[in-house]
Amino acid sequence: MAAYRALVGVTRCGDPNDFETVLEATGEVLDLIGGIRSIVSAGDIVLIKPNVGFKKNHLTGATTNINVVKALSTIIKGVGARKIIIAEGAIVGTSTRDTFQANGYYDIAGELGVELLDLKTAEMVAVPVPCGKAFHRLHVPRAILEADVVVNVPVMKTHDALPVTLGLKNMKGIIREQDKKRFHKWGLSQAIVDLNKVAYPDLTVLDGTIGMEGLGPAHGEPANLGVMLASTDTVAADAIGSLVMGIDPGEVEYIGLADAQGLGCGDPDEINVAGVPVSEVARKVKRHTLDFSDLIAKDIHVYESGSCSGCRHFMETFISNLERTGELGLLVGNTIVFGQTASMPQRGEIRGKLILVGRCVKDVAAAARSGQPAPEVIYIPGCPPHGQDVKAMLKPR
Ligand code: SF4
Known part of the structure; x- marks a missing residue:
């Protein structure tokens, strides 16, 4: 029997501001990994976790392209999901209402019939972290635990401390503000991995329609990567996403830790890439240089x-x-x-x-x-x- 290999879909996306173009690319990248019906079933409650952590819209590259979130919501609705929740908790000291507002989520929620959830005020539940190394117990939103499917939609960005922020890191937006602060004391990379032990997404779609390079995750320049990636293996998505940004995944500590602790596959040699070859879309992004x-x-x-x-x-x-x-x-x-x-x-x-x-x-x-x-x-x-x-x-x- 052939050994299991992680699968990551890679597709190009043209104009990031044209919804139809983004919808087509989103459908394509999902089809490359087996189609949305292999992940979402009719009647499911689906929670979508984009990156809306900053009061900056997607044109800056700091936040997920709202057209990608709209496209995913549309596709998931088409499968017959019972409820779609778009959930986020903005960065420390910033109101999620403001970040939703700055990114136009209040305008699309009614149009798409989705619910917006501010995770800073959502009900939290303490859960044990199996084989936790940075901590053994963590509060996570009840909505995450109760969703049938969690779809993680980070934007591909450089980061001052990591050096890239992709799928595993994006889940940090779900935790309590006091824990976000503690993550840095506990050791950021291991804390990210422990968090994903209790809130591992069912599907990760990396939004590189624009993305950010240079002084990410907030003050860089739009990278205009023109690409989207998808996988049910977030570690594999991150490894390939890192390569697309011209960064060796071996440099990204949380990918190595997640692989070693059994969360997924972080070795590009062990990952099947479907769609556009990485070599055709990869480019060396400008690294974060403000030390x-x-x-x-x-x-x-x-x-x-x-x-x-x-x-x-x-x-x-x-x-x-x-x-x-x-x-x-x-x-x-x-x-x-x-x-x-x-x-x-x-x-x-x-x-x-x-x-x-x-x-x-x-x-x-x-x-x-x-x-x-x-x-x-x-x-x-x-x-x-x-x-x-x-x-x-x-x-x-
Ligand atoms: S916990 Fe300390 S380092 Fe973090 S935001 Fe507050 S003052 Fe700054």
Whole structure:
């Protein structure tokens, strides 16, 4: 008997903004792996988990193309699904209502007859994590546990810490905000794998109709990959998706861990690819290059450790805005500290003002203020910081 090999469908997608084009590509990629009827049956409750984590629409490459979600909903409805739920929990510190709004989900929900579910306010259930390594128990939404089919629809993006975010990582959007923060302390890659042990999707469709390169997952450029991938093996989808982005899956720790712990196949040599050969659609995307420690070359001294996406997103946005407006000088010559496991730099290491970002470093702020001699301390509160006029806080008084 032939050994089981994972199967990943790969197809091209032309104009990402033309719904009919996207619908055709979505149907095609699903047919390559056996068709939607091999996954969804009439009467099923289907939960679709796109990436709508950011208040940015799909043209930026930061979020899943809403046309892909519309296409999937249309196809799934055609099979006779009883209910379709589109569910998301936005990144730490961001309202899912705002991200749904920014991406036009309220406009399509009525038209498609689908339900929108904000996972930040949804009922959560504590479940044991079999063979959990980062944790043994996790809260997941009841809606995920009760759905007959979970369809995972991430957007293919570069990532500052991973180096790509694809299917396994996209499931992080379902968990509680406090756990999203803890994932970074527990070890992000293993935590992602443990999460997928209790919430493994039935189908993953990687949206590379646009995607993001460079400073992903939020501040990069649209990658315009023009591709869609699908598999019932999310690990295999991620391995092939990574190759399509010109990144060796061996570099992506969560793919290797997921393979080793039996979640799926992460070895491209063991995966059958149906449809367009990877070599025809693959290209080397621009990698994420903003390493906070590189800012030392600009005389900005960053001490970051264990920060979650909320603070990283805040800092990346703030720094790129200052660069755009020519005001990076507000940070030059100073020391910045943030992150859940960040500690106070040695006194001799503190250059200029000590800028402390986020609630996690509140104690560092208190310690710094009581030091002798105390540096000038600017504490930017929040978890993550939000809404303050930080530029005004940094300007000389
Ligand atoms: S302050 Fe920042 S790093 Fe700390 S938990 Fe909040 S968002 Fe995460």
